[in-house]
Amino acid sequence: MEEYKKTRLDDSLAILIFSQFTLLNSNRVFCTPMSVLFTPLRLGSTTISNRIGMSALTRNRSSGTVPNDLMLEYYVQRAKGGAGLIVSEGILITRQGTEWPAAPGIWDKSHIDGWKKITDAVHEAGGKMYAQLAHGGRANHPHAPEQIAAGVPVYAPSAISARGGKFRFIPREPGYAVPTEIPDPTVLIAQFKQAALNAKEAGFDGVELHGANGYLVHQFLDSTANHRTDKWGGSVENRTRFALEILKELVEVWGPDVALKISPTGGYNDMGMPLQDTIDTFGHLLREVNEMNLAYVTLVRYHPFFDVEFDGKKRATQHDVIETFAPFLTNTSVFVNAGITPTEAEELVGSGKAAGVFLGLNWITHPDLGRRIKAGKELDNVIDFQHLHGAEGVDPALGYTDYKEAIY
Structure with a gap:
């Protein structure tokens, strides 16, 4: 287990590895029957059946970058298992932004067709599904296979x-390399818009912009990663411009069925600003977002598992993201992510602090998580860390679709 923790995790998975953190220390978690979590909620033009979402979890099971039938089985299991809203694993908008091998894309017809099979099956199972649109930015590596195939540099704001x-898949396991400054951010904004169009053709119910955990959008927001002196950097207004311009394009395509995920405490992927800069930056972002009438905003809260240490100092900026940022969102549903237990989820939703929650680890280990929580059943499946991201030459179903299902 300790050796596993030393291995760099994918962002969405790393955040959600601790979404039921007690499972790392115990094989069994017991739930009591929940009520308020199982009330419907209107998000944009979609009504979800309950407040327990499945957050984005990168699992590295696609065929190259193309979604496949095994992924279809995985998502359908969880749609049948009671997820109010499934958010796809991070879907790459361009090959140039692909960090990991076997991560799916949405930039060509083969991707659209692959995802359409999945969304059709999820809908047939009674589920709803958003596409998380992502670009790794400086979290990519020039020696990564997909980056080499792209034939262009690793891009970042600065x-x-x-x-x-x-x-782990590159010889000698190198750390991050110095990226190339993006010469014209509008090119990437156009790629996000095209990805949104492709997601609509692929049958998703909406799109979520990945603005968290040290990936491209977050890099523009953070003053430690963005040192630009043009209109895309410097002031709060300039550093938030990239995210806001993308969201405007997504809204043009999707109307109200657009969401945003942010992690204001930073930490992961060497993110994090002083507290006042954090409040000023994300406060301005959310004031603007609140006027866009998005379906929801997910606030990823602080968790020590995600607080990376450099030079003997923790990287994250600890503060209560719900208390600090939820007041900015008077027109938008707030979801909370990171370290949420079913009991805490009931309290957050019941108290009105959140409209819903996103869980992760327990959706990996319990395909029927929603049904278990509703029935008050124990969460006793143990995560298969060895096959979390798959492995070459190993049955990809291991640690993916082979967890026992109890209540269908």
């Missing part, structure tokens, strides 16, 4: 590498 990083 030519500043993140500290840390560990690429």
Whole structure:
């Protein structure tokens, strides 16, 4: 287990590895029957059946970058298992932004067709599904296979590498490299818009912009990663411009069925600003977002598992993201993510602090998680860390679709 923790995790998975953190220390978690969590909620033009979402979890099971039938089985299991809303694993908008091998894309017809099979099956199972649109930015590596195939540099807001990083699939496991400054951010904004169009053709119910955990959008927001002197950097208004311009394009395509995920405490992928800068930056972002009438905003809260240490100091900026940022979102549903237990989820929703929650680890280990929580059943499946991201030459179903299902 300790050795596993030393291995660099994917962002969405790393965040959600601790979404039921007690499972790392115990084989069994017991739930009591929940009520308020199982009330419907209107998100944009979609009504979800309950407040327990399945957050984005990168699992590295696609065929190259194309979604496949095994992924279909995985998502359908969880749609049948009671997820109110499934958010796809991070879907790459371009090959150039692909961090990991066997991560799916949405930039060509083969991707659209692969995802359409999945969304059709999820809908047939009674589920709803958003596509999380992502780009790794400086979290990519120039020696990664998909990056080499792209034939273009690793892009970031500024030519500043993140500290840390560990690429288990590259010889000698190098850390992050110095990226190339993006010459024209509008090119990437256009790629996000095209991805949104492709996601609509693929049958998703909406899109979530990945603005968290040290990936491209977050890099523009963070003053430690963005040192630009043009209109895309410097002031709060300039650093938030990239995210806001993308969201405007997504809304043009999807109307109200657009969401945003942010992690204001930073930490992961060498992110994190002083507290006042954090409040000023994300406060301005959310004031603007609140006027866009998005379906929801997910606030990823602080968790020590995600607080990376550099030079003997923790990287994250600890503060209560719900208390600090939820007041900015008077027109938008707030979801909370990171370290949420079923009991705490009931309290957050019941008290009105959140409209819903996103869980992760327990959706990996319990395909029927929603049904278990509703029935008050124990959460006793243990995660298969060895096959979390799959492995070459090993049955990809291991640790993916082979967890026992109790209540269908």
